[in-house]
Amino acid sequence: MKLLERLKTEVLTADGAMGTLLYAEGLDFCYEQLNVEKPGVIQGIHEQYIQAGADIIQTNTYSANSYKLARYGLEHRVQEFNEAGIQIAKQAAAAGGQYVLGTIGGIRSIRKSDATIDEVLSIVQQQAEPLLAGDPDGLLLETYYDFEELSAVVKHLRNQTDIPLIAQVSMHEPGVLQNGLQLNDALHRLDDLGADVVGVNCRLGPYHTIQAFEGVELPEKAFLSAFPNASLLDVEDGRIVYVSETDYYGRAARLLRDEGVRLIGGCCGTTPAHIVAVKSQLANLPPITKKTAVPHKPIVIRDAEPARYEPLHTKAKRERTILVELDTPRHLETENYFEGARQLQEAGAHAVTMADNSLASPRISNLAMASIVKHQDDIRPLVHITCRDHNLIGLQSHLMGLDALGIHDILAVTGDPTKIGDFPGATDVYDVSSLELFQLIKKLNEGISFSGRPLRKKANFSVAGAFNPNVRVVERAVKRLEKKIECGADYFITQPVYTKEKIIEIYEAVKHLDTPIFIGIMPLTNIRNAEFLHHEVPGIKLSDQVLERMRACGDNRQASTAEGIRIAQELIDTAASLFNGIYLITQFLRYDMTVELVHYINQIDAEREREVHHVTTTY
Structure with a gap:
C-alpha cells in the first residue's frame, strides 16, 4: 500500500x-x-x-x-x-x-x-x-x-x-x-x-x-x-x-x-x-479526523512612542543636516569626551555618532556613552552596531536596550575583522551581515523578535548604512547600496572622501536614489596621520596633492591643523552644494577641528541664504 x-x-x-x-x-x-x-x-x-x-x-x-x-x-x-x-x-x-x-x-x-x-x-x-x-x-x-x-x-x-x-x-x-x-x-x-x-x-x-x-x-x-x-x-x-x-x-x-x-x-x-x-x-490508535484547534490569541503590539526628534533621513531630505563622529575613548578617562560632545552640540551638530569598537579595537561601550550624553546633556546620539562583536542574542538584546533608553538612531555595519585590531586572536561573530541586520531591525520596528515572537511594542529605529565610495568603480558600490535599501536602510554615511572630483562622482552615481547620503569629511591632523590613512586604512585613499600639502607643514602642529581644516573646508564647499548631509569625523578627540568645521558649514549656509534672500527681494 x-x-x-x-x-x-x-x-x-x-x-x-x-x-x-x-x-x-x-x-x-x-x-x-x-x-x-x-x-x-x-x-x-x-x-x-x-x-x-x-x-x-x-x-x-x-x-x-x-x-x-x-x-x-x-x-x-x-x-x-x-x-x-x-x-x-x-x-x-x-x-x-x-x-x-x-x-x-x-x-x-x-x-x-x-x-x-x-x-x-x-x-x-x-x-x-x-x-x-x-x-x-x-x-x-x-x-x-x-x-x-x-x-x-x-x-x-x-x-x-x-x-x-x-x-x-x-x-x-x-x-x-x-x-x-x-x-x-x-x-x-x-x-x-x-x-x-x-x-x-x-x-x-x-x-x-x-x-x-x-x-x-x-x-x-x-x-x-x-x-x-x-x-x-x-x-x-x-x-x-x-x-x-x-x-x-x-x-x-x-x-x-x-x-x-x-x-x-x-x-x-x-x-x-x-x-x-x-x-x-x-499501537492500534486510529488517526484523529476532527479537532477543535485552540484559537490563536494575537498579542497586541503597541505602536512605538512618538520620536522626540525628526528622523535624520527625513530631515536630510529637506535641509542641511550635520552628523559628527566622536568615537568613545580607548581608556577610562571620559571628561574630555563629554566636553567635546557638548561643544559639538553647541556648535550646531544635529547628532553625535559613536562607532562600535572601530578598527576592531576596544573602546568604552558606545551604548553606555550614548545613554550618558543623551540623559545628562540632551545630546542626540547615533550609535553604530557591528555584526562582528555581537551574536544574534547580543544584537537583539543591544537593540532592545537602545529602544528602552530612547535611542533610535543607528548605523548598522558588518564591522572590521578582529585580526586588524588590538586582539587579533579574538573571535569574529558575523552571525549576520549588515544586510540581514537591516532586515532584523525593521522587524523590531514591526514589534517582532528576530525569532518571530511578538515583542508587545514596536521599536522606532532609523537605520543608516555605510557606503565606501573610494573604489575603482563607484557604480558597483552603488549596486550594494540599492541592496541595502531593499533590506531597509534609510540613509547612508560615506567613508571619508578627500577629493572634490570624488564627491562629484558620488553625486552622479547616486542622484537617482531618493535615499539621503551623508558625505564623510575627516580633517587631517598631520602628515603622519595622512600617510597612515592613505597607506594602511582600508577604504581610504588621499590624492597626491593632499599628501603634498600636508607634507609641506612638516612637524608644525599649528600649521598642520590649519591645513587639515582648509582641505576639509574645500571639500565641504563641494559636498554642501550637492548634498544636504555632511558627516564630520573627529580623529584623536580633536573636536576643536570638527567644531570649527560645523561653524564653517553653518556660515556658508547662512551666506547662501542671504544671497537667495537678496536675489528674491531684488526681483
Missing part, C-alpha cells in the same frame, strides 16, 4: 535521529560522507530503527547538497553521496517493506544572503535528481526556518514529481515561524502549494511541539507530521547531550496524535529507544 493510502487510516511511526547515534560513536565530521566510506554503519542504524518499529526511515542525506558539503571541500560529490544514501536505506528496508524518504535539508536560517532563492532551487535540484532516480516513497524536506525557502522548494519539486512531499518547518518559538507567521497559517499554505504531509521538526522538544500543534487546524488535503527533538539540548564536558526519558517521549507522541498528527518520528537526541516508546503508545 502506498504511503499516503496508509496515512488515511493509520498513524505511522518514522525513525529518529541519525546524527545523534553517529555523534555518540565519536564520528563527528561529514555524516553524508559515511554513505560511501562506512555504508555498513549507516545501514546498521537504519536497521536499528526498523527493529524499533519505524514504519518509515529517511536517507542519510540531510546535508548532502553542494552548499553544505562545501564546508568539507566535498561539494563535487553530491550525486555520489545521495545515490549511496538512497541505496543503503532501500537495502535496509527491503526485508520489512518500510517506506523510504529521500531527505533534503534546509539551507537558510536567519541569513537570507546565504543563498538566493534561485541558488537554493539549483542546489535542491542537483540533490533531488539522484534521490528521485533511486525511487523513494517520498521526499522529506526538513528543518526549514525560512518559510520563503521552503515554499519555493515545495513549489519547485511539485512540478518535478508526483511522489509524496513531506514539508516540515522549524520554529524558534512555539506556534510562530521566524518571519512572524503563525504555524497554522504556514502549514495550510504548504498544503495549498501541494505538499502531501506538513509539519514541524527540530529545535523544540515534545512539550513545545505539542503546544504549537494545539493551535493547528487539520489541513484540507495534507496530513500532519511532527519530529520533535528529544528535549532541549545541554552540554556536558563539551559534548552536546539531550536528556529525555523515552517513556515521556512516547506519551508525548500520543498527545501529538490527539492533536491530529499522523506521522510521528524524532529529530535531534532521539534514538531507537524513543521510537520503541512511540510505537508502543501509538
